[in-house]
Amino acid sequence: MSLTAAMKTAQSSFSNVGLQSAVASKNIANASNPNYARRAAVLATASSGATVVETQRAQNEALLxxxxxxxxxxxxxxxxxxxxxxxxxxxxxxxxxxxxxxxxxxxxxxxxxxxxxxxxxxxxxxxxxxxxxxxxxxxxxxxxxxxxxxxxxxxxxxxxxxxxxxxxxxxxxxxxxxxxxxxxxxxxxxxxxxxxxxxxxxxxxxxxxxxxxxxxxxxxxxxxxxxxxxxxxxxxxxxxxxxxxxxxxxxxxxxxxxxxxxxxxxxxxxxxxxxxxxxxxxxxxxxxxxxxxxxxxxxxxxxxxxxxxxxxxxxxxxxxxxxxxxxxxxxxxxxxxxxxxxxxxxxxxxxxxxxxxxxxxxxxxxxxxxxxxxxxxxxxxxxxxxxxxxxxxxxxxxxxxxxxxxxxxxxxxxxxxxxxxxxxxxxRTQEALQNVTSVSLDEELSLLLDLEQSYKASAKLVSAVDEMITSLLQAAG
Incomplete structure (x- = not known):
């Protein structure tokens, strides 16, 4: 992987983590709102890696x-x-x-x-x-x-x-x-x-x-x-x-x-x-x-x-x-x-x-x-x-x-x-609908922990690229 590709991957990761964290934070803020349906950031593959393409709302038409x-x-x-x-x-x-x-x-x-x-x-x-x-x-x-x-x-x-x-x-x-x-x-x-x-x-x-x-x-x-x-x-x-x-x-x-x-x-x-x-x-x-x-x-x-x-x-x-x-x-x-x-x-x-x-x-x-x-x-x-x-x-x-x-x-x-x-x-109907659409604090907090690890990994990648560039410049005199 070239240094440029590595930096683009890290940049994409930071962007994804930011968007996913914003969605998770909004879910947590509305956990007690019965009229709020859980959101999820949907990822898709791009040239620089995965990227958030839309924020999807949990719903079930039949249950509604x-x-x-x-x-x-x-x-x-x-x-x-x-x-x-x-x-x-x-x-x-x-x-x-x-x-x-x-x-x-x-x-x-x-x-x-x-x-x-x-x-x-x-x-x-x-x-x-x-x-x-x-x-x-x-x-x-x-x-x-x-x-x-x-x-x-x-x-x-x-x-x-x-x-x-x-x-x-x-x-x-x-x-x-x-x-x-x-x-x-x-x-x-x-x-x-x-x-x-x-x-x-x-x-x-x-x-x-x-x-x-x-x-x-x-x-x-x-x-x-x-x-x-x-x-x-x-x-x-x-x-x-x-x-x-x-x-x-x-x-x-x-x-x-x-x-x-x-x-x-x-x-x-x-x-x-x-x-x-x-x-x-x-x-x-x-x-x-x-x-x-x-x-x-x-x-x-x-x-x-x-x-x-x-x-x-x-x-x-x-x-x-x-x-x-x-x-x-x-x-x-x-x-x-x-x-x-x-x-x-x-x-x-x-x-x-x-x-x-x-x-x-x-x-x-x-x-x-x-x-x-x-x-x-x-x-x-x-x-x-x-x-x-x-x-x-x-x-x-x-x-x-x-x-x-x-x-x-x-x-x-x-x-x-x-x-x-x-x-x-x-x-029973409301319970079934809420199981599909309501926010689970446990799931959202677990997702935030995963996003934190993803952020740390991206930060390490950026740090490694920085060290390699520094070493390259020093070698070049």
Whole structure:
């Protein structure tokens, strides 16, 4: 090897070591950054030896796509589970002690006791108090349910705003990647930022990616709607501030196409938006229909000759025929106990025994219990409920109210199991992706030690060449 060739080799080695050390140092500095993909300096053979030709970014397209899918599924499932848990808390939590079914069972038991002792005023007062508890439970649960729908609507509005922001930012980095790839410049930092935005977007709405010329990405929703193609598509939503049982929320539109709501306890929703739509437009309204059907059943059970008796429909036209099997939206919000039997409102609790609108106890007998026995029998008599309530259409009112709790618990249980499964899958997917892309401090420090030895070898080569040149000059005189 000539002295000139030796010097060129040493010079190339110094350059390579410097570039490789810079890459290793950057990796170490970003070891704790979950959005950073490890870099590696790629060497190629040249006339003067090896040389760094590019800085390569660790990536795995298949694992990235699977990770995006897992994120969207997990986000949608967790959003649904959160809403179902909130609905459970409306009923008192683990034991459902605030549910209408709990108060109905208590009303039935004390009504039977009153029927056995119809002359006890205190028992009449107890039954009326139980009835007030039932009505209050239906009222408060219905109001809380509509509040939850309004909160879901507000969350949708916030998520849509955030999604539009993320898509706009995605365009910025996608343009950098596309233009840099075409120009042959380093686009690794832009790729890191673009992948981070992808994960944020997928938690809001499920996305699939298509790679095009110059590493350009096009984004589509899980159902095929264009989300981003060179420029972001408009995501629009008009929020609704106040919800009642008769109010329907507005659609979410992506490029003019409605977003579809998720279905089932193990929801099909990919991302938080479809899950929020499921809660607002399907889960909560179904539960509302169940509460309204319980209210309709109660008013019918205690009616007197077609008129409202113990329970009245405050704000709902008395002329409405509640004997027809159909949901009356919002009935559970307005059902009340007839003030004619509430002592604190100037009423008389014993009218429950004698008749509120029609006098059944015409002789004023203290032992008269026919009307009370009819009420207790009604608790055991099957009736028909509307199919919109999504539980058994025929059964007693107690069975129906218990079935409502069972329906909620079944959905929440399915959502809990699915959430555990989807989060576990997400954890494994993220781990697999990080094994490919994340920085290992041990590996980087080991590489730095190797580079140090390479630097020392190059330095020795330069020192040897220097000594040979010095000896040559001295010999030449």
């Amino acid at each position: 796509k699977q990770n995006l899918l897992s994120i969207s599924k997990s986000s949608g499932q967790d959003t649904l589970l959160s809403g179902l848990t909130q609905m459970k808390m409306m009923l008192g939590g683990e034991d459902y002690e605030l549910s209408p079914s709990t108060y109905l069972a208590k009303l039935r038991d004390n009504l039977q006791t009153f029927a056995d002792k119809p002359n006890e005023v205190s028992l009449a007062e107890t039954v009326v108090s139980d009835a007030v508890d039932v009505a209050n439970s239906l009222n408060s649960t219905s109001l809380a349910l509509q509040k939850a729908r309004a909160e879901a609507d507000a969350d949708i509005d916030t998520s849509v705003t955030e999604l539009n922001r993320l898509l706009s930012e995605f365009q910025t980095y996608n343009d950098k990647v596309r233009q840099g790839t075409a120009a042959g410049t380093d686009v690794n930092d832009a790729l890191d930022q673009r992948d981070k935005l992808l994960t944020d977007i997928s938690s809001i709405i499920g996305v699939t990616t298509v790679t095009r010329t110059n590493n350009d990405l096009a984004l589509y929703t899980s159902d095929g709607t264009v989300l981003f193609e060179t420029v972001p598509r408009a995501v629009s939503f008009q929020p609704t501030t106040t919800y009642t049982a008769t109010v329907e929320g507005n659609q979410i539109l992506i490029d003019g196409v409605p977003v579809q709501a998720g279905t089932g306890g193990n929801t099909s929703a990919r991302g938080s938006l479809p899950a929020l739509l499921q809660l607002r437009d399907h889960t909560a309204p179904t539960f509302q229909a169940q509460l309204d059907e319980i209210s309709r059943g109660l008013i019918n059970m205690f009616s007197e000759n077609g008129d409202d008796g113990l329970f009245v429909r405050n704000g709902v036209a008395v002329g409405d025929d509640l004997t027809v099997t159909a949901v009356v939206p919002g009935l559970s919000t307005v059902i009340k106990v007839n003030p004619d039997v509430i002592t604190s409102q100037g009423g008389n609790a014993m009218l429950l025994r004698d008749g509120i609108n029609t006098t059944y106890n015409v002789n004023g007998d203290a032992s008269f219990s026919d009307l009370l026995n009819n009420y207790t029998t009604a608790f055991e008599t099957p009736t028909t409920f509307a199919p919109e309530a999504a539980i058994d259409t025929t059964g007693t009112i107690l069975a129906f109210s218990t079935g409502s709790v069972g329906w909620l618990e079944q959905n929440r249980s399915a959502a809990t199991t699915a959430s555990d499964d989807k989060n576990a899958l997400l954890g």
